[in-house]
Amino acid sequence: MARNVILKAWLKYYRIKRIKMVCVCYFHVNMVCPNLNSTDESSSPYNTTVSPEKEHAEMIRYIFMEIAIPVVCSFGLVGNTLNLLVLTREKQHRTLSKMEFSAHIGLIALAFSDFMFCLLALLFTLLPLEKNYREGNTVLYYHWLGGGFITIFIVTSTWLIVVMAGERYMAVCHPFKARNIISLKRTRISVLGIFLICTICTIPIFLESEIHAIECPSGEMYYTVQTRPSFTKDVIAARRIIWAILFDFIPCVALIYFNTCLIWKIHKAKKLRQDMAPMTGHECTMLNAKAENGNIKWQIKFKKTIGKESSLKPGIPARNPSITHESNNSTPKFHRGSTKRRTADSALNSVTATLVSVVILFLILVSPSELLKFTLYYTSQSISDKYRFDIIKSVTNFMQALNFSTNFVLYCAINKSFRNSLRTLFCWWYKKIQIHRQKPIIIKLRSNS
Structure with missing residues (x-):
């Protein structure tokens, strides 16, 4: 049922688009402006036959570019807005360590970059972009510059994730060096530097095309958007190779290395905590039972300050007056310190797990798509290969949009602190709405009294 609805909608869209293309391109271009003649025979109004490969490619493009990406980007706008609100609220209302604060700065910058990508990608799918324009309006200029701005935030998000993964790697794998290397000032400088450098590196993309009247x-x-004559095929190929190395291969290798080390360290730390964890009541009971039956024959000897030795059986708890505290009215100092340490460690582990999940999602959705598009762009020779490349381009564009739109879901699923802050934010909004609704009633009651 759903498949038939989508198919009918696509056929209607495709027919309208083809009729519009024939009318505009033939009557206004072919008859009046011979300079705009198309070399593609399939675009001629006399050629009404469409190959199955092209029809299939157009249907896939319609499903992903006209339906899926707008839905995903709309969700991404809402999700990244909530990310910005919650993360900035946590930064202001929570006491964060230096490592946590540094990670929060990176996550806030990533949420902003993802928000801008979702906004620009949504505009790119919703605006009526055409091959030829009758006037130099806003849509024409967005057609010219929109792809470059989208690319800025794609590569910015990529390198923000690399920098955050590198900081987490230093903090977890080399904690003593991290204390001297990681600082709030350096994190802010690195975030601003990434935005600036990625913008500068994207300038050649803006210069590749121009508006031709x-x-x-x-x-x-x-008016039409055309490639500049100075940007020949060889120049564009060289630019794409350099781009693939700087923004595809190097980030991919770095993220795989950092994430592998982080996952290994998390696994080792979890195993160490399990080995050092105190025995449960059931385990103590089993141990005492074995000791009473004679299965365990050993003693623990402690030297007292008096100079005598006392032997303790496994079932008798050992208590040291200098460590424990029997009073119910006061809390021992070591207990308060260990509680703070456990809270800080739990927060850092939560940040690390969140970042690991973000990197895994990026490696699944973005890195393969960029490498695949780069490979197919230079291996496609025939017309059928071109249609196959168009299909893969539509699917990989959707995968990129999905990656930049679903970090909110990851934060909610993994980070408990994020969930609590989000719940607090919603409760605050709800109270504000209730107070706003009750104001007219209170004013009316006061006026009547």
């Missing part, structure tokens, strides 16, 4: 014999002006 064509005056028709009838006096009408048409």
